[in-house]
Amino acid sequence: MNDPRLTKLIDLHLDGALTPEEKVELENLLRGSEAARQQFWRHAGLHHALHEQARVGQESTNPAASKITPFSFPSAAWLRLAAAVAVGLFLGWLLKSPAPQKDLPVVAGSAFVAQVRFADAGLVRDDTRTMPASEVLPVGPLRVGPGVAEIEFFDGARVVVQGPAQLDLLSPAALVLHSGRLSATVPERATGFRVLTPAGEVIDLGTRFGVSVDPAGKVETHVFEGRVDWRGIGGQTARVREREAISVEANRRMQQMAARPDTFPETESVFEALLVNGSFEDGSDVQPLDIPSRPGIWSGDRARVVEATLGITPADGHRMLEFIGTGNDRTPPTQNLTSSEQWQIVDLRKLKQEVVHNEWVAEVSARFNRVRGDERTDTRFSVGLMAFAGDPKDADDAWENRQMEALARVSRSVVTDDDPQTWQAGQCEMTIPREADYLLLHVSAVENMFNDPDHPEFAGHFVDRILFKLRRLPVPALALANNP
Amino acid sequence: MAVQQLFVQQQSALKGFVLSLVPDFADADDVLQEVFVTVTRKAGDFELGSNFNAWARSIARLKVLEHWRRQKNKADALAEDVIESLHASAPEELFSPEQRRALEQCLEKLPASSREIVELRYRREHKPAEIARLKGWGANGVSVALSRARATLRECVERQVKLMEETA
Numbered sequence: 001m002n003d004p005r006l007t008k009l010i011d012l013h014l015d016g017a018l019t020p021e022e023k024v025e026l027e028n029l030l031r032g033s034e035a036a037r038q039q040f041w042r043h044a045g046l047h048h049a050l051h052e053q054a055r056v057g058q059e060s061t062n063p064a065a066s067k068i069t070p071f072s073f074p075s076a077a078w079l080r081l082a083a084a085v086a087v088g089l090f091l092g093w094l095l096k097s098p099a100p101q102k103d104l105p106v107v108a109g110s111a112f113v114a115q116v117r118f119a120d121a122g123l124v125r126d127d128t129r130t131m132p133a134s135e136v137l138p139v140g141p142l143r144v145g146p147g148v149a150e151i152e153f154f155d156g157a158r159v160v161v162q163g164p165a166q167l168d169l170l171s172p173a174a175l176v177l178h179s180g181r182l183s184a185t186v187p188e189r190a191t192g193f194r195v196l197t198p199a200g201e202v203i204d205l206g207t208r209f210g211v212s213v214d215p216a217g218k219v220e221t222h223v224f225e226g227r228v229d230w231r232g233i234g235g236q237t238a239r240v241r242e243r244e245a246i247s248v249e250a251n252r253r254m255q256q257m258a259a260r261p262d263t264f265p266e267t268e269s270v271f272e273a274l275l276v277n278g279s280f281e282d283g284s285d286v287q288p289l290d291i292p293s294r295p296g297i298w299s300g301d302r303a304r305v306v307e308a309t310l311g312i313t314p315a316d317g318h319r320m321l322e323f324i325g326t327g328n329d330r331t332p333p334t335q336n337l338t339s340s341e342q343w344q345i346v347d348l349r350k351l352k353q354e355v356v357h358n359e360w361v362a363e364v365s366a367r368f369n370r371v372r373g374d375e376r377t378d379t380r381f382s383v384g385l386m387a388f389a390g391d392p393k394d395a396d397d398a399w400e401n402r403q404m405e406a407l408a409r410v411s412r413s414v415v416t417d418d419d420p421q422t423w424q425a426g427q428c429e430m431t432i433p434r435e436a437d438y439l440l441l442h443v444s445a446v447e448n449m450f451n452d453p454d455h456p457e458f459a460g461h462f463v464d465r466i467l468f469k470l471r472r473l474p475v476p477a478l479a480l481a482n483n484p
Numbered sequence: 485m486a487v488q489q490l491f492v493q494q495q496s497a498l499k500g501f502v503l504s505l506v507p508d509f510a511d512a513d514d515v516l517q518e519v520f521v522t523v524t525r526k527a528g529d530f531e532l533g534s535n536f537n538a539w540a541r542s543i544a545r546l547k548v549l550e551h552w553r554r555q556k557n558k559a560d561a562l563a564e565d566v567i568e569s570l571h572a573s574a575p576e577e578l579f580s581p582e583q584r585r586a587l588e589q590c591l592e593k594l595p596a597s598s599r600e601i602v603e604l605r606y607r608r609e610h611k612p613a614e615i616a617r618l619k620g621w622g623a624n625g626v627s628v629a630l631s632r633a634r635a636t637l638r639e640c641v642e643r644q645v646k647l648m649e650e651t652a
Contacts, residue, residue, distance in 0.1 A: 014507050016559075053588065054602070235513075
């Protein structure tokens with residue numbers, strides 16, 4: 001039934017080892033008879049089965065290879081298509097993969113897998129719905145307009161995408177990048193996070209990295225910290241280490257180069273250690289010297305750091321700040337003030353030099369509490385920020401002329417209840433103007449019920465647990481900033 | 485059932501078809517990927533209920549032809565008319581599930597020397613010339629060894645399938 005000469009020629013063809021003469025001979029035999037063609041297919045069937053079998057054997061320790069969860073697609077037709085492309089790619093990889101380490105990261109259609117943290121570009125779902133910050137995102141395609149959007153996956157990875165870009169969320173731990181560029185920051189608990197591309201997939205090994213897919217299908221993977229594994233659709237693999245990068249062209253040629261962090265967007269950065277002694281725990285007292293002239297100290301009106309007193313326990317640690325009076329020793333006796341304030345300078349100058357400046361957002365929160373008292377007991381507190389340019393040692397003058405000099409101001413009032421057991425929180429945030437060099441942060445107790453003419457003006461009013469942070473919003477790739 | 489799901493189900497058969505005409509494993513994957521993209525793009529043309537495999541395979545045939553037209557090195561390319569007639573006579577199923585089960589058993593029974601050569605060819609995806617270099621053999625020796633291993637496997641699979649049919 002099998003012609004031995006034909007068998008040999010078919011085998012040589014399947015091994016890519018025919019000489020030109022043998023090829024002509026094989027072609028003539030195949031043209032000549034249906035039996036020859038049937039024999040060709042029988043041999044080809046075994047060839048393919050052996051290839052598949054070898055790979056199955058390779059993946060026998062990995063249940064994912066044989067367990068592909070069917071998709072349940074949302075209704076939009078093109079979403080089906082995009083998701084199916086992802087499935088197709090997945091299958092390609094599984095067949096190609098030397099040894100996938102984790103289960104196939106695919107979840108059913110309607111599951112929510114991530115949350116928008118920031119989106120200055122239009123972040124569009126289902127081709128119609130713009131997703132603002134804090135929206136939760138289900139499995140499915142997303143389009144990012146020109147700008148950046150940051151997404152936090154529920155497994156912990158943070159991904160900032162620079163548009164224009166097309167992606168598909170696959171699971172809390174995987175996405176497909178069809179086009180565009182992204183940076184991922186993957187905390188240890190999310191190790192194994194995957195970015196799939198048309199040329200292969202990037203598997204995180206605990207790291208920060210960038211991936212780009214250009215219109216010609218060239219995929220670049222840059223590692224900024226830690227390392228990642230690359231697994232190409234053509235079967236080639238690579239481990240990319242810190243400060244290294246690889247580029248895979250559409251024709252699958254892989255090139256190594258140095259990582260270029262400036263060609264990728266940066267995720268949001270948070271700086272939290274800028275406020276000193278926010279819970280008044282370090283033992284130092286506050287200065288009764290009006291506006292401070294240097295960062296890192298509390299100063300302002302009459303106040304003192306105390307431990308639990310008057311039935312009020314600190315919100316944080318063992319100490320808290322008690323507001324005592326409006327004004328201090330420097331205040332002219334004739335001046336009638338209605339609030340007791342404390343200030344601290346937050347210097348931004350060093351940070352502005354060291355960290356890529358884009359848009360900064362300052363957030364402050366504070367807890368307030370007071371004694372029950374009577375109908376004359378004041379109830380109102382406030383917390384706020386002002387931004388100034390210049391040297392912080394001139395903060396006093398700047399504050400005096402704040403109507404003119406403040407680049408931005410925010411303040412939030414909090415009316416406390418009469419239960420000493422509970423603390424009420426106040427918070428506000430401010431987008432910091434580019435020219436700002438420092439911030440003045442303030443907390444205060446306000447005489448809103450009765451303007452006492454004498455001391456003590458406050459009968460038991462406290463602030464504690466003042467938290468301050470600066471968020472540097474995601475930044476587009478610096479190197480691309482001038483030619484988007 | 486959506487066309488994409490049909491593709492996922494039929495992917496193995498389509499891969500077998502492509503691999504027979506584009507012997508390089510990686511190139512075959514690329515062609516299959518192109519088939520997939522085209523199938524999804526043309527999903528609207530496909531009438532549900534008709535023969536998906538035949539439809540997708542005709543797309544695969546076009547993609548194989550396009551692939552070879554693009555290539556400078558056509559050493560492994562069969563003539564277009566041969567590809568067309570092979571397409572016309574391709575069976576619905578290249579390798580049945582019974583044959584696959586049998587193949588598993590047969591691979592285990594394969595002598596160690598043959599198994600090694602099969603591993604190098606199919607798991608490591610080495611071409612015969614590379615295997616020859618690795619083993620220090622002549623190219624012809626590798627081809628002969630591969631042909632022998634496949635012949636052994638073909639006979640074994642045939643026997644096993646017959647045995648399975650009889651016991652069933």
